[in-house]
Amino acid sequence: MTLAVVGIDFANEDRVRSNRRFEVMASAPGDPVGLRPEPRNRHDPNAVAVFSARDVQIGYLSAERAPLIGARLRRGEEVRAIFQGLRGSVAYIRVRFGGEVPSLPRAADRPAVSVGDDDFHPDPDGPEWGA
Structure with missing residues (x-):
């Protein structure tokens, strides 16, 4: 399942006010x-915070x-998740339930329409295709 992480342009409330967008850009798929x-x-x-592999908050689930x-x-x-x-x-x-690590979609499963960045692989029936 693909989920949106919002609030990446806000500073964190930690001591150094870490930069969420910088942390997102330092993350690899x-x-x-x-x-x-x-x-x-x-x-x-109901908020769920999302943290990078370096334990820096990058935002919240929608x-x-x-x-x-x-x-x-x-x-x-x-619940396991990957960037x-x-x-x-x-x-x-990407999120997966039941303990298994989620995977990125294979190149062949990506939609034929261009959706932008090469690192973005939406689910064809996921929320990002809504009207």
């Missing part, structure tokens, strides 16, 4: 990412998908 529910988030109790993923994480389900790519102001990750 296939790098592992961490998902952490934030039930005490002042803006959204508000549409965060409740589903957060609920699965809170139930203790094994997929960047397109404009949104990063994308």
